[in-house]
Amino acid sequence: MPRALLPLLAITFVDVLGFTILIPILPFYAEHFGASPTTIGAIYATLAVCSLLSSPFWGRLSDRIGRKGVLIAAQVAGLLGFSLLAAGTALWTIFVARGIEGLGGGGLGVTQAYVTDVTRPSERARAFGLVGATFGFGFLIGPALASVLVRYGYQVPFWVAAALAG
Amino acid sequence: MLLPESKGAVKTAPTLAEIRASLRSPVLGRLILTQFAFALAFTSWVTAFALFAERVVGFGAPQTANTFILSSIVAIVVQLWFIGRLVDRFGEGRIAIAGLACAVCAYAGVGFVTAPLMLFGFIVLWSLSSALIRPALGALVSEAAPADQRGTILSVNDSFNYLAFLISPFLSTTVLRINPHLTGIVPTLFAAVALLLGYRLFVAPRPQPVVETA
Numbered sequence: 001m002p003r004a005l006l007p008l009l010a011i012t013f014v015d016v017l018g019f020t021i022l023i024p025i026l027p028f029y030a031e032h033f034g035a036s037p038t039t040i041g042a043i044y045a046t047l048a049v050c051s052l053l054s055s056p057f058w059g060r061l062s063d064r065i066g067r068k069g070v071l072i073a074a075q076v077a078g079l080l081g082f083s084l085l086a087a088g089t090a091l092w093t094i095f096v097a098r099g100i101e102g103l104g105g106g107g108l109g110v111t112q113a114y115v116t117d118v119t120r121p122s123e124r125a126r127a128f129g130l131v132g133a134t135f136g137f138g139f140l141i142g143p144a145l146a147s148v149l150v151r152y153g154y155q156v157p158f159w160v161a162a163a164l165a166g
Numbered sequence: 167m168l169l170p171e172s173k174g175a176v177k178t179a180p181t182l183a184e185i186r187a188s189l190r191s192p193v194l195g196r197l198i199l200t201q202f203a204f205a206l207a208f209t210s211w212v213t214a215f216a217l218f219a220e221r222v223v224g225f226g227a228p229q230t231a232n233t234f235i236l237s238s239i240v241a242i243v244v245q246l247w248f249i250g251r252l253v254d255r256f257g258e259g260r261i262a263i264a265g266l267a268c269a270v271c272a273y274a275g276v277g278f279v280t281a282p283l284m285l286f287g288f289i290v291l292w293s294l295s296s297a298l299i300r301p302a303l304g305a306l307v308s309e310a311a312p313a314d315q316r317g318t319i320l321s322v323n324d325s326f327n328y329l330a331f332l333i334s335p336f337l338s339t340t341v342l343r344i345n346p347h348l349t350g351i352v353p354t355l356f357a358a359v360a361l362l363l364g365y366r367l368f369v370a371p372r373p374q375p376v377v378e379t380a
Contacts, residue, residue: 051328055325063176095228108321109317109320112304113308114173116320123250125249127247128301130251136245140239140242
């Protein structure tokens with residue numbers, strides 16, 4: 001397996017960890033600001049809609065300028081989004097934070113393009129399997145970490161997610 | 167551990183017309199459609215699962231979390247140790263078909279679940295199917311995409327996953343409200359469409375060009 005995959009897998013793991021730390025906490029955090037169940041659904045949809053719209057743009061940019069810059073932009077967006085979530089004082093800040101995360105990242109498409117660039121065709125399914133397994137590890141550890149961190153306050157897991165993105 | 171650049175900058179990127187033409191090509195277009203149908207199946211199941219498990223087998227949050235942990239462990243094991251060997255032996259196309267067939271069986275089977283142990287059995291089958299399908303289809307899409315358009319095409323493919331996350335929860339929760347035992351119908355239908363598309367791509371004999379004789 002190419003060595004170039006190792007930093008990518010590390011980035012992917014930290015990304016997924018940042019995302020999965022939020023999963024169990026975000027609904028309660030939003031309720032703290034008076035969000036209804038429908039509003040909580042809309043918060044999740046915000047990230048999906050923004051990612052849906054921005055992903056092709058970042059993918060196209062990565063074809064022009066290279067993958068690294070786009071992957072770094074995704075980390076910066078994560079850092080800004082998670083920081084805003086932690087520092088937020090109103091419901092609208094949660095929407096803006098999720099919007100920044102969704103609009104600012106290249107997402108899985110650019111990660112897969114990177115994997116494709118550095119692997120031979122015969123290695124690709126194995127390499128995509130490694131990325132998938134990394135996602136799996138993130139989904140195992142993130143919620144457990146969240147349950148520990150939330151004891152110190154709702155903002156703490158978000159600051160940790162921001163630090164991981166940074 | 168620094169991330170090296172994998173691809174140099176280019177002066178002229180492919181035009182939108184060229185990208186559109188690639189997406190309309192029979193193989194790449196069908197692969198993306200197959201992936202989209204699979205994503206619809208996956209998301210409609212994942213987003214309805216907690217309510218389904220609560221109503222059918224009485225699971226609370228801890229049991230639901232444990233089920234997802236079990237599912238993650240199965241996926242990690244398959245993707246770390248088995249997918250490479252399986253693809254080397256059978257090829258990505260056949261592995262994707264096998265995964266989609268497992269997915270149809272898993273989604274169709276959950277309608278008959280009456281006890282937690284039965285549910286765990288179908289969850290293991292479902293995790294196995296996802297762990298086979300994702301890397302295999304991902305590799306196939308990446309190989310079918312022209313090298314200078316990979317970032318764009320794989321990102322468009324990724325966008326369809328987000329689209330699935332927006333569409334499918336409404337369908338699956340609507341069915342769940344009517345009858346929880348029918349929850350599997352929505353993902354089964356989407357997985358069956360994906361299987362059919364995949365079958366036509368990888369297994370069904372392609373029509374031979376007609377050779378005219380004098």
